[in-house]
Amino acid sequence: xxxxxxxxxxxxxxxxxxxxxxxxxxxxxxxxxxxxxxxxxxxxxxxxxxxxxxxxxxxxxxxxxxxxxxxxxxxxxxxxxxxxxxxxxxxxxxxxxxxxxxxxxxxxxxxxxxxxxxxxxxxxxxxxxxxxxxxxxxxxxxxxxxxxxxxxxxxxxxxxxxxxxxxxx
Amino acid sequence: xxxxxxxxxxxxxxxxxxxxxxxxxxxxxxxxxxxxxxxxxxxxxxxxxxxxxxxxxxxxxxxxxxxxxxxxxxxxxxxxxxxxxxxxxxxxxxxxxxxxxxxxxxxxxxxxxxxxxxxxxxxxxxxxxxxxxxxxxxxxxxxxxxxxxxxxxxxxxxxxxxxxxxxxxxxxxxxxxxxxxxxxxxxxxxxxxxxxxxxxxxxxxxxxxxxxxxxxxxxxxxxxxxxxxxxxxxxxxxxxxxxxxxxxxxxxxxxxxxxxxxxxxxxxxxxxxxxxxxxxxxxxxxxxxxxxxxxx
Amino acid sequence: xxxxxxxxxxxxxxxxxxxxxxxxxxxxxxxxxxxxxxxxxxxxxxxxxxxxxxxxxxxxxxxxxxxxxxxxxxxxxxxxxxxxxxxxxxxxxxxxxxxxxxxxxxxxxxxxxxxxxxxxxxxxxxxxxxxxxxxxxxxxxxxxxxxxxxxxxxxxxxxxxxxxxxxxxxxxxxxxxxxxxxxxxxxxxxxx
Numbered sequence: 001x002x003x004x005x006x007x008x009x010x011x012x013x014x015x016x017x018x019x020x021x022x023x024x025x026x027x028x029x030x031x032x033x034x035x036x037x038x039x040x041x042x043x044x045x046x047x048x049x050x051x052x053x054x055x056x057x058x059x060x061x062x063x064x065x066x067x068x069x070x071x072x073x074x075x076x077x078x079x080x081x082x083x084x085x086x087x088x089x090x091x092x093x094x095x096x097x098x099x100x101x102x103x104x105x106x107x108x109x110x111x112x113x114x115x116x117x118x119x120x121x122x123x124x125x126x127x128x129x130x131x132x133x134x135x136x137x138x139x140x141x142x143x144x145x146x147x148x149x150x151x152x153x154x155x156x157x158x159x160x161x162x163x164x165x166x167x168x169x
Numbered sequence: 170x171x172x173x174x175x176x177x178x179x180x181x182x183x184x185x186x187x188x189x190x191x192x193x194x195x196x197x198x199x200x201x202x203x204x205x206x207x208x209x210x211x212x213x214x215x216x217x218x219x220x221x222x223x224x225x226x227x228x229x230x231x232x233x234x235x236x237x238x239x240x241x242x243x244x245x246x247x248x249x250x251x252x253x254x255x256x257x258x259x260x261x262x263x264x265x266x267x268x269x270x271x272x273x274x275x276x277x278x279x280x281x282x283x284x285x286x287x288x289x290x291x292x293x294x295x296x297x298x299x300x301x302x303x304x305x306x307x308x309x310x311x312x313x314x315x316x317x318x319x320x321x322x323x324x325x326x327x328x329x330x331x332x333x334x335x336x337x338x339x340x341x342x343x344x345x346x347x348x349x350x351x352x353x354x355x356x357x358x359x360x361x362x363x364x365x366x367x368x369x370x371x372x373x374x375x376x377x378x379x380x381x382x383x384x385x386x387x388x389x390x391x392x393x394x395x396x397x398x399x400x401x402x403x404x405x406x407x408x409x410x411x412x413x414x415x416x417x418x419x420x421x422x423x424x425x426x427x428x429x430x431x432x433x434x435x436x437x438x439x440x441x442x443x444x445x446x447x448x449x450x451x452x453x454x455x456x457x458x459x460x461x462x463x464x465x
Numbered sequence: 466x467x468x469x470x471x472x473x474x475x476x477x478x479x480x481x482x483x484x485x486x487x488x489x490x491x492x493x494x495x496x497x498x499x500x501x502x503x504x505x506x507x508x509x510x511x512x513x514x515x516x517x518x519x520x521x522x523x524x525x526x527x528x529x530x531x532x533x534x535x536x537x538x539x540x541x542x543x544x545x546x547x548x549x550x551x552x553x554x555x556x557x558x559x560x561x562x563x564x565x566x567x568x569x570x571x572x573x574x575x576x577x578x579x580x581x582x583x584x585x586x587x588x589x590x591x592x593x594x595x596x597x598x599x600x601x602x603x604x605x606x607x608x609x610x611x612x613x614x615x616x617x618x619x620x621x622x623x624x625x626x627x628x629x630x631x632x633x634x635x636x637x638x639x640x641x642x643x644x645x646x647x648x649x650x651x652x653x654x655x656x657x
Contacts, residue, residue, distance in 0.1 A: 194512070198513075201506070203506075203510040203513070204510055205510070207468070213485050214515075217482040217483055221550040221552065222550045223523070223550050224550075287521075367491075371520040372519070372521060375521075375524070376521045377523055379521075379522075379523030379550040
């Protein structure tokens, strides 16, 4: 791998795996514990914009994959190795007792993203200031975005159970 | 004859006020390249509102609307509408100045009882705006009273009938321009529409009105518009010798007001006060100084 | 349109006034509301039929529910509906209000709106065009003429059932029932 940023990341952190992402992005796979240090490193390197935190439920592998997309506010993004490229930071957490360190200490904007992921996937973020519900109004036994959440069954159990109004009675 | 005017002038004010409400909607629609509602749309709305049920938030909620409407009707009685005013005494104008404040005050009392935050914001904006236009308005009034040496609206109209109308005579032209500048604020149309802003504070003081309350508030709005315009016609444009001419003169002033309404965006309340206390106040003050030094 | 027929105004002024002064609540639930701005502005100009949006529920008599309804929105819809003064008319806009539409298997959208509040008419489609709103309005006129736009009466009559359905989805609601059931029955008997 000839990517200068990738080389530096590889030298600084243990267990970092580099993949070439799509659209000239740099994909970095790190262990769960290294999320915050790598984010701090990248922020000091000029990545001041955390575009989003996403989550993928790999139910067959029994793990969630958290995806952090980092970019710049001030500099123009140039794709490809050697340019100013966006970074996809990926980390996996196990599905059982899922928890991950919070990124709010590095990027304040992580707060709503992590709340949303907590609400929809049930991942606990250690040290997050307020993991209260963000959008949802109901309690779900299985968080609704997990792959084992059966929406059709849920709709049949909850919304279709409500009887129509008997107007004649 | 005078008894007849007691009945006629509130009815005329009601009819013309509602006509202006309908005309303003039509006028705005035509400017925006729309067809617009029929002219009698306010009548349909009021009929609909009167037949709807509503909730009351307390005795003051009911009485405030009535107070506001009643004070507007009494102001109309002091106004010569192309003839003699039913209630005209030498101090008529001062009474009108006090009674004109009761209109917004009644709405404020009534809305305060509802304890809706949007209503409170609307009322505070209305009172701040009133503070803005009352300063130049009182200067205009003072200039007119000094110039004609009377505090009766009827005598001011009569004096203008003998010579030129006030807006066409030299020192008073400043007062006339100042009045035109504050007229949109007194009518509550677009640059100064922030009081009843539908999108920000859910129509402000009227937010809790539904059913008959809203109908009364609509009528009150029509009357306020009528009073603002007729005061201009009487004080600065020499009134009229018969109601038809008076109405035509009002129509011209109305068209001016709604041209401003269509052409300008809404001002924030502090921008409105900054404007009102700068140009209209300055021009009204110049007019007052000129009247005081040159005189008649 | 029979707005200019004087005899009808003399015969049934209330009905005519309710027909030609439909004030809709500014309430946007889903994507359907994107069709409302062209409807009320220069392109289609709903104001010529007396249909204007109003800012508060208290001033309105038409409730246009535009699009999918999530559980959280349902709470606000019920509140708004109960605040509107009677007589009031509700129109469900788009297929999402009829049977859930493309959100039929979503974990968070209720599927049939008429289980929770009474609906006087539906506009089918995803999305319905602004013309469909006018079709709905003309249809609502016919319903008002025939005394068939009686959603608010049905709500009063079957309030206990509606409230039970609402509580099934929303759980404990933070406001008390607006009708005591006996009161609702009494009013219904008195006014028909």
